[in-house]
Amino acid sequence: MDIMGTTLRICVDDLETSVRFYERLTGASALRFERGGVSVAAVGCFLLMSGPASEIDVLRRVTATIAVKDVEETLTVLTEGGARIVAGPVPTPAGRNLIAVHPDGSVFEYADRKVVAGA
Helix, strand or coil: CCEEEEEEEEECCCHHHHHHHHHHHHCCCCEEEEECCEEEEEECCEEEEECCHHHHHHHCCEEEEEEECCHHHHHHHHHHCCCEEEEEEEEECCEEEEEEECCCCCEEEEECCCCCCCC
C-alpha cells in the first residue's frame, strides 16, 4: 500500500470566510463540491467542510484523509490488519474512498484519484 500524502480535515461554520483564508495561506484555489448535504472545499492540503450539525458531527470523527495509490489494495491491507471498514469503497468526484476504523479506534478516510466513469 502506497501512502501518497495526507489531507487535514477541518469542519467550519463559515465556509466562504475559511476558503478565503486557506486560499491566501496556501496560494491554491479551492476545488468545491457537495456531498450528502455538506459543502466541501479542498484547498491545498486542507479539506474544509460545512453543513448541518448531524452531518458534521459524523465527519468530525474522521482524523484525516490519507491519499493512497489504490483504494482496493488499501482495503485488503486494512482488513487483513484488523481494521473495520465502515463505508466504501465508493466513487467520489475526485476518485474513490473508504472509511476505516483502525484496531485502536481511530477513524481515517483513504482516497485515491482513480475516477470511475459515471461517478
